Amino acid sequence: MELFYSKDIEGGICRLDQDESGHCVRVLRHRSGDEISVIDGCGTLYRCRITSDSHKGVEAVVLESTEDWGAHPYRLHLAVCPTKNNDRYEWFAEKACEIGFDVLSPVIGEHSERRVLKTVRVEKILVSAAKQSLKAAVPTVNEPVSVKEFIKSHSNEDGTLKLIAYCFEDENVPRRSIKEVLSGYEGKDIIVMIGPEGDFSAAEAEMALEAGFIPVHLGASRLRTETAALTAASAAYFRYM
Amino acid sequence: MELFYSKDIEGGICRLDQDESGHCVRVLRHRSGDEISVIDGCGTLYRCRITSDSHKGVEAVVLESTEDWGAHPYRLHLAVCPTKNNDRYEWFAEKACEIGFDVLSPVIGEHSERRVLKTVRVEKILVSAAKQSLKAAVPTVNEPVSVKEFIKSHSNEDGTLKLIAYCFEDENVPRRSIKEVLSGYEGKDIIVMIGPEGDFSAAEAEMALEAGFIPVHLGASRLRTETAALTAASAAYFRYM
Numbered sequence: 001m002e003l004f005y006s007k008d009i010e011g012g013i014c015r016l017d018q019d020e021s022g023h024c025v026r027v028l029r030h031r032s033g034d035e036i037s038v039i040d041g042c043g044t045l046y047r048c049r050i051t052s053d054s055h056k057g058v059e060a061v062v063l064e065s066t067e068d069w070g071a072h073p074y075r076l077h078l079a080v081c082p083t084k085n086n087d088r089y090e091w092f093a094e095k096a097c098e099i100g101f102d103v104l105s106p107v108i109g110e111h112s113e114r115r116v117l118k119t120v121r122v123e124k125i126l127v128s129a130a131k132q133s134l135k136a137a138v139p140t141v142n143e144p145v146s147v148k149e150f151i152k153s154h155s156n157e158d159g160t161l162k163l164i165a166y167c168f169e170d171e172n173v174p175r176r177s178i179k180e181v182l183s184g185y186e187g188k189d190i191i192v193m194i195g196p197e198g199d200f201s202a203a204e205a206e207m208a209l210e211a212g213f214i215p216v217h218l219g220a221s222r223l224r225t226e227t228a229a230l231t232a233a234s235a236a237y238f239r240y241m
Numbered sequence: 242m243e244l245f246y247s248k249d250i251e252g253g254i255c256r257l258d259q260d261e262s263g264h265c266v267r268v269l270r271h272r273s274g275d276e277i278s279v280i281d282g283c284g285t286l287y288r289c290r291i292t293s294d295s296h297k298g299v300e301a302v303v304l305e306s307t308e309d310w311g312a313h314p315y316r317l318h319l320a321v322c323p324t325k326n327n328d329r330y331e332w333f334a335e336k337a338c339e340i341g342f343d344v345l346s347p348v349i350g351e352h353s354e355r356r357v358l359k360t361v362r363v364e365k366i367l368v369s370a371a372k373q374s375l376k377a378a379v380p381t382v383n384e385p386v387s388v389k390e391f392i393k394s395h396s397n398e399d400g401t402l403k404l405i406a407y408c409f410e411d412e413n414v415p416r417r418s419i420k421e422v423l424s425g426y427e428g429k430d431i432i433v434m435i436g437p438e439g440d441f442s443a444a445e446a447e448m449a450l451e452a453g454f455i456p457v458h459l460g461a462s463r464l465r466t467e468t469a470a471l472t473a474a475s476a477a478y479f480r481y482m
Contacts, residue, residue, distance in 0.1 A: 221478070
């Protein structure tokens with residue numbers, strides 16, 4: 001099933017941007033009268049009929065719309081420190097999108113080696129991953145903030161299950177497995193923070209606990225940052241399976 | 242923690258091959274008398290003291306050995322069809338190793354586009370992934386066989402939970418989720434078959450069912466081959482967590 005992506009669907013009219021129009025008309029050779037399927041990135045699938053087949057700007061009329069198309073039964077916000085190697089972060093984003101998550105917050109920790117992230121690239125990857133895995137919702141990517149800023153801005157979220165995956169190797173903070181904590185949670189709103197290669201700083205971890213984040217571990221295996229982030233996404237996926 | 246890999250540990254003597262020796266002596270500048278940690282790829286960690294620090298062939302005496310170091314509490318055999326793009330297969334192998342699995346069988350399906358796989362490359366990736374994730378066991382990689390040969394050779398394995406992830410879109414074969422099937426299994430030996438981009442053929446699926454493979458789904462999300470394989474590994478990981 002071929003999906004197109006448009007942010008410009010209004011009053012029963014859907015317009016594709018130049019990239020999508022080129023792909024639609026030049027590559028797939030769609031013409032006026034053809035039916036196409038378009039996602040709005042916000043969860044709705046639109047069945048449309050092309051009325052103008054310009055390769056610069058396809059226009060189509062909406063025939064039918066389906067909300068929450070390909071949606072998952074939870075709301076997962078992943079706050080993940082950028083990895084030293086960008087490819088690994090982009091790989092994680094693609095895979096987590098296939099499995100199902102909603103918001104990505106790149107967070108910069110005190111121990112982060114990489115302190116910048118091009119969100120535009122990640123957004124593009126998420127759009128194609130959403131199309132490829134037949135989801136009408138594309139995860140939101142926030143601008144990078146520091147770990148401490150992120151914790152502050154989420155300190156007062158009652159009802160949301162807030163988790164931090166941190167080793168606490170030197171401290172005696174008891175951690176439960178993410179599986180156990182998720183299975184005891186009746187709601188659907190989850191935040192998981194995943195630290196950088198050098199882990200969170202003790203100060204960041206302490207601040208997170210004070211802000212109501214629950215310390216969890218991801219099992220006995222020692223996982224890279226991007227694998228840990230994807231494993232957290234899988235944990236939520238299986239919790240609601 | 243720096244780990245070395247050696248297949249040549251005998252009679253209390255550990256020898257590193259040329260690559261590992263060069264890394265040990267030239268890069269990490271280890272010298273005679275230094276202690277190093279070596280995995281044998283079969284599950285045992287050896288603490289050794291270097292007795293000869295040649296960059297062509299390091300020799301060391303074994304001081305202590307620890308069996309099942311970094312082991313996981315299940316035995317997972319993944320039979321996964323090669324992906325069109327080799328990188329995706331190698332990525333899956335690395336990540337699955339971090340999470341924990343034991344045997345990889347590349348299987349060629351009737352719908353497989355890619356019909357060859359260089360196992361040597363995958364083996365190298367698995368060795369470094371095992372070192373990186375602190376596991377003394379490196380998953381075994383079998384030579385590629387056809388899906389039907391694989392099914393035949395595993396048709397008589399009582400006690401092993403044999404699963405096939407197949408869509409059965411056109412047929413009316415009832416599938417349970419892999420989570421549900423795993424949670425109902427008391428043993429520890431699991432085989433999961435993951436098909437190619439074009440899925441298994443109807444004949445392959447039928448043959449698998451006759452051979453005692455249980456049809457499972459991996460949840461509502463539509464996953465690429467490599468993501469499906471990793472998600473199956475995560476399902477086992479969480480089952481025994």
